[in-house]
Amino acid sequence: MLPTTEIRISASGVRSLVWDGPSLVDWAAGGQRYFFNGETVSGPVRYAYPFDAAVSLPGTSFSAIYARGGTKGLILRDGEILREINRSYYFAAAYEYPIALFRLRSGREVLAHCPDGYSRLEIEDLATGEALTRSTARQPSDFFHSRLSATPDGRYLVSAGWLWHPVDEVRVFSVDAALDDPGHLDGRGLDIDAWAEGSSATFSADGRLTVALFGIERDEDEGDEAEATTTELRSFDLNRPSQPVIAHAPERLGTVMAVGTDHLLALHDHPRLVDVRSGAVVQSWPHIRSGTQTSSIFDPAVGIPATALDPMGLRCAIADGTGITVLEFGTP
Numbered sequence: 001m002l003p004t005t006e007i008r009i010s011a012s013g014v015r016s017l018v019w020d021g022p023s024l025v026d027w028a029a030g031g032q033r034y035f036f037n038g039e040t041v042s043g044p045v046r047y048a049y050p051f052d053a054a055v056s057l058p059g060t061s062f063s064a065i066y067a068r069g070g071t072k073g074l075i076l077r078d079g080e081i082l083r084e085i086n087r088s089y090y091f092a093a094a095y096e097y098p099i100a101l102f103r104l105r106s107g108r109e110v111l112a113h114c115p116d117g118y119s120r121l122e123i124e125d126l127a128t129g130e131a132l133t134r135s136t137a138r139q140p141s142d143f144f145h146s147r148l149s150a151t152p153d154g155r156y157l158v159s160a161g162w163l164w165h166p167v168d169e170v171r172v173f174s175v176d177a178a179l180d181d182p183g184h185l186d187g188r189g190l191d192i193d194a195w196a197e198g199s200s201a202t203f204s205a206d207g208r209l210t211v212a213l214f215g216i217e218r219d220e221d222e223g224d225e226a227e228a229t230t231t232e233l234r235s236f237d238l239n240r241p242s243q244p245v246i247a248h249a250p251e252r253l254g255t256v257m258a259v260g261t262d263h264l265l266a267l268h269d270h271p272r273l274v275d276v277r278s279g280a281v282v283q284s285w286p287h288i289r290s291g292t293q294t295s296s297i298f299d300p301a302v303g304i305p306a307t308a309l310d311p312m313g314l315r316c317a318i319a320d321g322t323g324i325t326v327l328e329f330g331t332p
Contacts, residue, residue, distance in 0.1 A: 003330030
């Protein structure tokens, strides 16, 4: 097991969470700030729109708020509105708004999102909105981009989205290739093999991509009552994307976050620490409720807890009706 610290912060009405150094900020609630000592600082803004999620770019003053199942978002700098962003209405209420803030290898701060269509992924300057991948030659394939994230060095961008019927698929793209030829974003990218009924993806500290795939196997002779769930972990060295290391997990994992190079935190129902090499659960926190999401597709009636994931800082925060629980991980 990894050394772990659990901290509880009293809070109510939390709508979104992002890390900002030693504190947590709820930008969707106008900038409400929470400290580990129990101190809170009220946010000065009340938005006349149902924003319920946020992302930020660590080490900068940039963040973004958006409606998880809506079409509208705002780019913020120091909590002030810099500009508005939008996505297509098409099935927007069914799956998570595609958005990621990251740095290019040059250090330039950028935004990845889908402003011109659910299937058209774009990279643009975060502050100005200057398009870096726009081209009249673009011909995007029919794919719903969602749950975007990038490696800390800005080399790769992953989209854990879905295809119509629906089925989940994870696609990963070379950012340098996309800036050189935007058409790289229109297909399967590095063409990894990662699709199932549900999926989640995370980059580990060494740059490997780990994908959690969830499916249901049915015995056609026995009918729907004879079902078994299967969960598979596929770890990809993106220098050799066609040769994943595969492990099987005993239960659904849901949303995942890398913890170092050999573990990940899985958030289906409750947090658990999983050994990526074997798929075995090595530690769990059944008293913390972390939602039942297994895909970018979600049921708005069920809801998703406000969660802040920080794989580089080895920490996670999960909100409920009365507070925020923080898990901080040490090194083996």
